[in-house]
Amino acid sequence: MASKMPRHDMPRQDALARGNNFQEVALGYPLEVAVQEANRCLQCKKPKCVAGCPVGVDIPKFIQKITEREFLEAAQIIKRKNLLPAICGRVCPQESQCEAQCILGVKGEPVAIGRLERFAADYEIAQGCCKPECQAPTGKKVAVIGAGPAGLTCAAELARSGHGVTIYEALHVAGGVLMYGIPEFRLPKAIVQKEINGLKDMGVEIKVNQVVGKVTSVQELLDSGYDAVFIGTGAGLPHFLNIPGENLCGVYSANEFLTRSNLMKAYDFPNHITPIKVGERVAVLGGGNVAMDAARTALRLGAKDVYIIYRRSKTELPARAEEVENAEEEGVKFHLLTFPVEILGNEKGNVKSMVCLRYELGEPDESGRCKPLAIKGSEFEISVDTVVVAVGQGPNPLVTMTTKGLALDKRGTILADKETMATSIPGVYAGGDIVTGAATVIQAMGAGKKAAASINKYLATK
Amino acid sequence: MYTVVKRRVLAEAIVLLEILAPDVANKAQAGQFVIVRQMHNSERIPLTIMDFDRQKGTVTIVLQAVGYSSKLLTEMEEGDNLLDFVGPLGQPTEIKNYGTVLCVGGGVGVAPIHPIARALRDAGNKVISILAAKNKDLIILEEEMKAVSDEIVITTDDGSYGLKGFATHGVQAVLDRGLEISAIWAIGPMIMMKSVADFTKPLGIKTLVSMNPIMVDGTGMCGACRVLVGQETKFACVHGPEFDGHLVDFDLAMKRSAYFRQEEAIALHEHKCQCQKEGK
Ligand SMILES: Cc1cc2nc3c(=O)[nH]c(=O)nc-3n(C[C@H](O)[C@H](O)[C@H](O)COP(=O)(O)OP(=O)(O)OC[C@H]3O[C@@H](n4cnc5c(N)ncnc54)[C@H](O)[C@@H]3O)c2cc1C
Ligand code: FES
Numbered sequence: 006m007a008s009k010m011p012r013h014d015m016p017r018q019d020a021l022a023r024g025n026n027f028q029e030v031a032l033g034y035p036l037e038v039a040v041q042e043a044n045r046c047l048q049c050k051k052p053k054c055v056a057g058c059p060v061g062v063d064i065p066k067f068i069q070k071i072t073e074r075e076f077l078e079a080a081q082i083i084k085r086k087n088l089l090p091a092i093c094g095r096v097c098p099q100e101s102q103c104e105a106q107c108i109l110g111v112k113g114e115p116v117a118i119g120r121l122e123r124f125a126a127d128y129e130i131a132q133g134c135c136k137p138e139c140q141a142p143t144g145k146k147v148a149v150i151g152a153g154p155a156g157l158t159c160a161a162e163l164a165r166s167g168h169g170v171t172i173y174e175a176l177h178v179a180g181g182v183l184m185y186g187i188p189e190f191r192l193p194k195a196i197v198q199k200e201i202n203g204l205k206d207m208g209v210e211i212k213v214n215q216v217v218g219k220v221t222s223v224q225e226l227l228d229s230g231y232d233a234v235f236i237g238t239g240a241g242l243p244h245f246l247n248i249p250g251e252n253l254c255g256v257y258s259a260n261e262f263l264t265r266s267n268l269m270k271a272y273d274f275p276n277h278i279t280p281i282k283v284g285e286r287v288a289v290l291g292g293g294n295v296a297m298d299a300a301r302t303a304l305r306l307g308a309k310d311v312y313i314i315y316r317r318s319k320t321e322l323p324a325r326a327e328e329v330e331n332a333e334e335e336g337v338k339f340h341l342l343t344f345p346v347e348i349l350g351n352e353k354g355n356v357k358s359m360v361c362l363r364y365e366l367g368e369p370d371e372s373g374r375c376k377p378l379a380i381k382g383s384e385f386e387i388s389v390d391t392v393v394v395a396v397g398q399g400p401n402p403l404v405t406m407t408t409k410g411l412a413l414d415k416r417g418t419i420l421a422d423k424e425t426m427a428t429s430i431p432g433v434y435a436g437g438d439i440v441t442g443a444a445t446v447i448q449a450m451g452a453g454k455k456a457a458a459s460i461n462k463y464l465a466t467k
Numbered sequence: 468m469y470t471v472v473k474r475r476v477l478a479e480a481i482v483l484l485e486i487l488a489p490d491v492a493n494k495a496q497a498g499q500f501v502i503v504r505q506m507h508n509s510e511r512i513p514l515t516i517m518d519f520d521r522q523k524g525t526v527t528i529v530l531q532a533v534g535y536s537s538k539l540l541t542e543m544e545e546g547d548n549l550l551d552f553v554g555p556l557g558q559p560t561e562i563k564n565y566g567t568v569l570c571v572g573g574g575v576g577v578a579p580i581h582p583i584a585r586a587l588r589d590a591g592n593k594v595i596s597i598l599a600a601k602n603k604d605l606i607i608l609e610e611e612m613k614a615v616s617d618e619i620v621i622t623t624d625d626g627s628y629g630l631k632g633f634a635t636h637g638v639q640a641v642l643d644r645g646l647e648i649s650a651i652w653a654i655g656p657m658i659m660m661k662s663v664a665d666f667t668k669p670l671g672i673k674t675l676v677s678m679n680p681i682m683v684d685g686t687g688m689c690g691a692c693r694v695l696v697g698q699e700t701k702f703a704c705v706h707g708p709e710f711d712g713h714l715v716d717f718d719l720a721m722k723r724s725a726y727f728r729q730e731e732a733i734a735l736h737e738h739k740c741q742c743q744k745e746g747k
Contacts, residue, residue, distance in 0.1 A: 175686050177504055177511075177551040185688075214553045216686055220490050241688040245700065252693050252700060252719060254726040261689035269510065269683070275737045277508045278536055279683075280730030354722030401687050403705070 012114040013042045020334040024304050027189045027272050030331060031095070034117075039124040043071035046116045049108060054118060057106035059451035062086045064103060064118055071121060080129035083122055084137060088161040089154065089200045089450065091130055092183060094123025095192050097447045098325050130199050136206045140167035145464045148173060148231040150217045150404060153181020155237030155437025155449035155456075157204060162457030164207040168464065171231075173215040175403075176268065181239055183446070185268040186260070188298050190305070194267070218403035223411070223433060232467055233432045233460045236419060237453060240398040240438035246290070250348030251394070255284070255356035259291070259299045259395035266302050283308040284390025288359060290314050290345065291395035292321070297328040299393045300337045311337045312387070316344040316364050316377040342366070342377070346384070348392055358388045398443050408433075418442055426456035434460055469552040472525060474545050477607040480532040481575055482541040483517065489524030491554045497582035498560030498677065498709050501526060502685040503540070504551035510536050513682045515579035515654075515708065516555065517608075526554070529578035529607070535734035556685045557708045560675070564591040565649040569641060570616065571597040571663055573634050573655020577608050579677055580654050585615035587652075593617050595646075597637035599659065603628035634659050635666045648672055653712060657721050664712030676712035678703045680723060695719050 016032040017023075023030050034042065046068045054064045062083050070079035083090045099105075099119035107115030145168045149156045152174035160170045178184050183197045205211065215221065217238075226234050243258035245251055257265075262281070265271040269279035287303040289296045292315035303311045313332070315322060318341050322329055333339070345359040363383035366375035400417045412420040412429035419428055419435040426434045436452025438444055473485035491501060500515045518527035532538040543549075560583050568587055572580035577598050588594045596616040600606045601624045612619055621629025622637040630636055634655065642648065650673040653663040660676040667674045680703050683689045687705040694703050697714035701707060 175553070176684065177553075214551050215490075216553060216556065219555055220494055241686075243688070243690045245690065247700075252695055252723070254723055258690040261683055261691045264683055264689050270508070274730065275734045278734050279510045280727045280734070282727070282730070353725075354719065355726075403686060 010041065010045050012045070012117055013038050013120075015117070015120050023190065024335045027305055029193050030190050033127055034120055034124045036124075039071055039121060040074065042117050043068045043121055045109065046072075047108060053106035053108065054103040054116075057103040058086075059102065059447045060086045060454055062103075062122075067125060068116065068118070068121055071125060076125055076128040077132060079125040083125060087450065088137070088158060088203065090122050091126035091196050091200055092154070092192060093447055093450070094119050094121075094126050095196075096187060098445060100326065102447070127196075130196070136203070137161075137165060139165050139207055142169070143167040143464065145169065145232045145467070146171070146230060147233045147235065147460060147464075148226040149235045149237065150223070151175075151181060151237040151239055151437070151439070152179035152201075152211060152213075153237055153239045153437060153449060154183065154446045155239070155439075155453040156181070156235065157201065158450040158453030159235045159237060159434075159436065159457045159460075160209045160453075161204050161207060162454055163460060164204065164209045166457070166461050168460075169208075171210045171212060173217050173221070173226075174211060174213045175216040177213050178268070179211050179213065185264045186295070186298070188263065188267055188302050189272075190301070191298065216403060218407040223404065223408040223430075227432060232464055233434065235453070235456050235460065236404055236428070236433065236435040236439060237437045237449070238401055238404050238439045239449075240443040241401040242399045243394070244397045244399060245394055246345075246396060248345060248347055250350060250356070253348055253350040253356050254354050255282070255390060256348060256392045256394065259289075259295045259393055260398065262299050262393045263295075263302060266306065272302075272306060281306060282391065286310045286312070286389045287391040287393065288312045288314050288345075288387065288389045289393045289395055291397070292317070293323040293395065293397070294325060294328055296393075296395035297324045297332045297337075299395050300332055301335060303391070303393065304335055304337065308391070312389075313337055313339045314343055314345065314359075314361070315339070315341050317374065318342055318366060321374045340387070344377075345392075349386075356390060356392055358386050359392065360384055360386055398438075400439050400442070405439075416442065424455065425459040426452055427459060432463065468548040468550070471543050471545050471547050471549070473527075474543065477529065478605050480541065481529065481605070481607055482532075483527060483529050483578075484540070484543060485518075485525045485527045486549060486552060487524060488526050488552045488554075491552065492519045492521050492524045492526050495519035495526055495555040496559035497562065497586040498579075499555035499557050500579075500685075500708060501528065501552055501554035502556060502682065503528070503549055503553075505536070505540055505543075505549055507550065509539070509550070511551070511683060511685065512536050513556075513679060513685055513704070515677060515679065517578035517581055518611075519582070526552075529575055531575045534731040535738050538735070538738075553685065556704055558706065560586065560652070560709055562586045562590050567593040567595065567646055567648055569595050569597060569638060569648055569651040571599065571634050571638065571651060571653040571655070572612070573599045573653070573659035574601075574605065575607065576653075576655030576659070576677075577612060580652060581608060581611055581615065583652050583654075584612065588615055588617070595620065595641055597622065597634060597641070598629075599623070599634035599637060599655065601625065633662065635662050638663060638666060642670070650675065652677075657717055657724065660712060660715075661717035664715070664717070668713045674712040675709050676715060677708045678710060678715065678720060679708065680720060681727065693723070
């Protein structure tokens with residue numbers, strides 16, 4: 006019977022109001038709604054949703070606990086597999102993972118697993134987090150490089166097994182993309198820091214301001230007494246288009262734009278001293294989640310018109326449907342089948358416009374998406390003050406360049422065994438975006454977890 | 468936390484700070500820089516290293532109060548702490564025996580020139596250093612530079628000390644003596660580096676400059692520090708900060724540096740209002 010109930014919407018901030026502030030857009034389920042939504046779950050004997058979760062959270066069980074109003078227990082069940090549920094509940098692409106597998110989704114709408122995960126996690130945070138239990142100290146030490154989701158998860162799992170863990174992070178705060186990339190209005194930074202504090206409570210030491218490859222190296226870490234090293238340095242190198250005008254003032258990479266706003270809190274200028282400028286018209290080049298985040302940030306920073314400029318059509322947009330919808334609702338305009346060939350500037354070197362070409366779709370290419378074909382002679386000019394380039398990121402070479410014997414692939418990502426995450430150097434493991442190229446939070450966490458399991462095995466033999 | 472163990476005023480609005488940062492001191496090399504964040508709401512700003520002492524575990528930087536952040540840094544006292552101090556970043560200077568070399572420092576650019584001159588001299592080069600500034604009061608680190616150079620030449624715009632003229636006049640004066648110069652390092656304001664590079668280009672003398680563009684992370688993650696070098700886009704924080712001065716597009720670099728000038732003025736203004744309110 007319960008399954009006949011429609012999926013519950015999650016309250017959100019009004020679209021017009023939220024376009025002017027950086028507060029979280031999605032507000033989370035109120036308690037009674039969460040219980041009702043949890044009641045929709047059929048409690049399948051052979052749950053397919055679990056198979057859809059990259060870290061194998063026992064989804065039916067935690068949902069059952071919500072129906073029983075045992076919310077803290079629900080959170081504990083999630084945390085057995087996923088130590089950052091308040092984050093994952095907010096940013097995981099559930100529609101293509103657990104929820105895509107839900108039986109209810111065949112005829113109607115799947116159970117809102119992500120929203121329930123977020124509910125349980127937020128409930129626990131509000132009550133004060135419970136510290137996960139750690140095993141007795143083993144006396145073994147592991148260094149983790151990078152405090153993004155991959156590194157944090159690996160560190161937490163290793164601490165749980167009783168190893169001494171130190172994280173080396175290049176920036177002044179831990180969190181990786183969760184802190185510098187994903188905006189406040191989608192993932193409040195206070196939530197990220199609370200989940201990270203959970204790790205510190207477990208005894209994980211986090212050293213910030215440590216650029217590995219500069220102040221120390223993988224080899225030096227091994228020589229200085231660490232029994233193993235995990236590399237989770239992410240895909241932090243912004244790609245540009247190599248078109249004329251790309252170095253004009255007012256052309257930002259999405260990383261720079263988002264880092265200024267999120268990590269450095271430029272939206273609160275001059276209370277925070279880092280500046281950011283958007284002008285009246287902003288063009289964001291690209292159609293992924295990063296592009297949506299940049300576009301929505303630009304609106305909130307006061308831009309009048311914000312355009313997503315994308316070479317293909319709406320169906321090919323790589324961003325999550327929910328994010329595209331959010332962006333549209335807030336007033337972001339989509340210029341599809343369009344892309345710039347040149348950025349033009351004024352005498353001060355500031356961006357003033359872009360020359361774009363129109364495109365049409367051809368046959369599907371290797372990626373399975375239709376290939377965009379430029380229409381000859383279709384040049385036209387769009388006047389803009391700011392351009393944000395959001396066309397992807399590659400692996401940052403600071404660690405890989407300085408680690409002798411570390412096997413890489415052509416793109417510069419680290420070659421690691423799919424199951425063990427072992428690299429070509431004994432005792433050195435890697436995972437997350439530095440191995441896969443830009444992917445997702447939960448995939449990075451899954452990799453961190455797998456690596457921790459093999460590091461455990463490796464340390465037992467040492 | 469990184470403690471200021473020594474503060475010295477070098478000239479009006481120019482201050483030297485010696486910072487306790489043993490890890491950074493341990494790895495620092497000539498030509499590299501650090502990123503500093505003073506307080507929780509501060510910017511991350513890049514500063515080229517002036518000196519490092521591996522025994523004491525300290526790194527020395529020199530600041531000129533221009534914008535809000537640098538002004539606040541110059542007001543730090545001994546015993547105060549910096550929140551963040553990251554480094555050493557960027558590529559070190561390529562040190563080898565070139566023969567006779569020129570180390571040209573303009574204004575506060577003398578600070579980053581200092582460890583380069585020392586390393587070059589230690590590598591067996593004959594080092595002639597040129598210190599250039601607007602006037603006598605703004606010539607800094609003269610004793611320190613004497614200690615690491617075979618000879619120093621001073622130029623001031625107004626002629627109040629040394630030769631009258633710009634850094635290029637100093638270079639000209641040395642070349643007029645018929646010396647064969649194998650390489651030149653020129654560090655200082657963008658306009659000064661550009662004029663030295665323009666001056667040496669027709670003469671075919673290898674000229675290295677140290678770019679100090681706007682940066683955010685300093686690790687290659689954001690691209691704010693893009694400079695155009697020989698038609699190729701480079702990230703100054705990773706590939707630099709030192710580049711072949713004959714290939715750098717200085718005009719673009721100067722424009723990019725000026726992009727946030729308005730915001731800097733706003734920050735400074737707010738700061739002044741705040742201080743007045745607090746009766747400072
Ligand atoms: C704007 C944006 C929005 C996104 N939105 C989503 C989303 O909604 N959902 C989703 O699932 N995924 C999203 N992603 C992707 C997701 O964030 C990443 O896949 C994930 O963060 C990868 O985790 P990671 O741990 O591998 O790397 P990162 O999160 O990149 O962390 C790497 C860490 O290593 C540090 N580091 C790098 N080099 C060094 C060094 N030399 N020494 C020390 N430390 C170093 C970095 O500073 C960083 O903290 C988004 C990405 C971006 C950029
Ligand atoms: S400062 Fe961010 S890439 Fe150089």
